[in-house]
Amino acid sequence: MKTRYQILIALMAMTGATACSFLEEEPQVICSDTFYKSEAELRYGLAGVYGALSNLNSYGNSYAMPISNTDDLSYQNRVHNVPSVYWYNHNASDTDVLGCWQIFYAGIKNANEYMAAIAESEFDPNHAYYSEARFLRAYYHFILAQAWGDVPLRTHATLAPDPEEVNLAATPQADVLQWCCSEIEELLPLLAEELDEAPSRVTQTTAAGILARIYLFLGGETVTGADKKTCFKKAAQWAWFVIDSHKHQLNPDYDQVFINMISDLYDTQYRESMWEVEFKGDRSSADKWSNGRIGDILGLQSTSSQSNFSEWNCNYSYAQYNGSLKLWDLYWSDDRTDDEKQLPVITDKRQEWNLPPYNYRGGKVDGVEYTASMDKTPYIYEKVTTFTDPTTAAGIRNCGKWRREALYEGHQNAKNLHTGINFPLLRYSDVLLMYAEAKNEDEGPSEELYDFVKEVRDRAGIATRPYGDYASQEAFRQFVRNERGRELVFEALRKYDLIRWGIFVEAMHGYALQTSDDRWSANNTLAQYALATANSVQPKHIYLPIPSKELGVNSLLKQNPMW
Known part of the structure; x- marks a missing residue:
């Protein structure tokens, strides 16, 4: 349990307080003479x-x-x-x-x-x-x-x-x-x-x-x-x-890595999550103060006006981020074997977890009434719901990585936007992919490096094409870059990957092609939001x-x- 080593936030940097504690104690100010x-x-x-x-x-x-x-x-x-x-x-x-x-x-x-x-x-x-x-x-x-x-x-x-x-x-x-x-x-x-x-x-x-x-x-x-x-x-x-x-x-369970963060647990068996930013509480009282909005801004929409919070299946969340059509295709088609491309179902466990076929927005969908914050509400696209076809609604799904489902987070007693969900700074899967990338850039690809990437893919439950398909430095480079996207999306790393690869502006402008795709029509409001963002990006945005x-x-x- 992270409660053993919780940092109680005293915000000494901003308020002048001197220090705070890792332990579950009241923060104490240490005077300079002691x-x-x-x-x-x-x-x-x-x-x-x-x-x-x-x-x-x-x-x-x-x-x-x-x-x-x-x-x-x-x-x-x-x-x-x-x-x-x-x-x-x-x-x-x-x-x-x-x-x-x-x-x-x-x-x-x-x-x-x-x-x-x-x-x-x-x-x-x-x-x-x-x-x-x-x-x-x-x-x-x-x-x-x-x-x-x-x-x-x-x-x-x-x-x-x-x-x-x-x-x-x-x-x-x-x-x-x-x-x-x-x-x-x-x-x-x-x-x-x-x-x-x-x-x-x-x-x-x-x-x-x-x-x-x-x-x-x-x-x-x-x-x-x-x-x-x-x-x-x-x-x-x-x-x-x-x-x-x-x-x-x-x-072995990709979902569990993030369920642990949502549930206030540390994994002491596998230690995949190597460093996390700790958050605690929901601001429901002075002793439950948190500065975290993980799950509220990055999560599944759950914005009910009802106040029967103990009955909610998903705590309040604005869910301001969606996965793009490019992310969908990284899971759905890129680097897939021919056999798996023919399957009419989602097979990558990361796609299932990161882009689930529902949120908790409620309302009537295809003639069925769903209650916000209580019912899993399917997406609908071209008159097909994701509960009917789990592969539809590409490019318009909320980020599900840190979903505020009460099953994991527990019920709250108010409409609190701040959460105790931790945020990962470093995971072992990232280390495996960094090693494969660095060795490839230095010496070129090898079957050993291929196996490190395959280890990440095996955990996701997907087949991998043979090493021969990635035996050139450029093919292996793109393979690793794609895998980083699939594995680490929403973890505040992708933007800086694009920058260091020298393709940030080009990649962002790629939204123009995505939004003309039949699966993400240019008439779709969300696609237009993404396109407007991409059109704003200039070379100066490589730096703040x-x-x-x-x-x-x-x-x-x-x-x-x-x-």
Whole structure:
């Protein structure tokens, strides 16, 4: 149960509170004259460094969803009253962009101050807690450099509003990413080897998996100044570190990976979910505070006006994301064997879970009345319901990965939009695919790499064409890229994959072809929303704009090109 190691969010970064606890206790403020004289105080301080992850501006909402989750496989199904970043119509004054920038730099500030406090204490700076804070500081810098490009590299605590400290020029993106890698490689041996508090806290294998991710991005098409060959070798090396540890396996049941997150459970048998952002509660009371909106924004629509919450089968959810027609075809046709292509049923377990044939919107469908939030309501397309034909309604289904079904989440006692559903930062299936990708880019394909991808596909319950079909580097490259889409969709990774592959703008403009498909008619309102988003995408959207407010404070910063 994640209640053993729950981070209680004190939001010290935004409110000035000093620390919070991993344990189920009331958050305690540690005064400066008593700071870090005990192991318990160290935990309170470290929880404050982790706290930036679970803020509404980071993985609670803004970063994980509007900023990072609109891509070629996942589109926003609303047009009114949603943030402009959903539509790529944002600018340097956008509040989501500013909030995201601020919270990750707040996390860096907390890490720097925490590390400085330990250095002044009697504790060894090589303490595992110090190394965790150092890792998080590097991770926050990675997120910033990945999203904004050149950013200020802040490596020490600034305890006073010194203009010389505030005014800091941006460091080139490649240098920031290389610094992140060097930091993590140096501190990794000091992190915990055991997984007792994983996936709540960072371990050696977590750090190695994130290293693989950073090296892949550093070696990508949009980063200049790095030796790509070396980056791919290092990415493969650190992904292999995780694989060779034999501490993680794929859960045989893909659905269960996410049911665990919805149900407030940790999988201590397979350890596929290697690192998660923790959320707890539903804001129904002060002691059940949460900044998470996973399942509400990313989920199955369930928007009943009724208040008999104990009878609902799905808790309240706006469900603002759908899977695109391209995602449907990745499951339905791409890389399928000829035999399976002929089957009139869905056979990929990930397609069944991620794009289920129902939500809980209610209303009359094909003459049958469904009650919102209580009845599984089928989609209908071309007068055919998904309960009649489970393969219809391609491209218009809600994201089902973190569905708020009461069977898993439990019943709520009010219409609460905030959830205790965790969000994954790293899964073992991602590591397997990163290893296959990095080795292919470095050395070309092999049957060994093919087997790693096939392991992911076998868990999905689908047949795989023979290795010979993917024996060229380009064929295997596309195979892995497709598999990443099928496996990791909706997990705030796809956009940055497209960026590092150098195909982001091209892939987004691909919606123009999708919406002319007979299965997703251009007259379909949802298809038009997706097309409008795609038409807004320009090369400048590879990076976010530096917030105007930050430019006003830091005179040495310059706005990103084209913004």
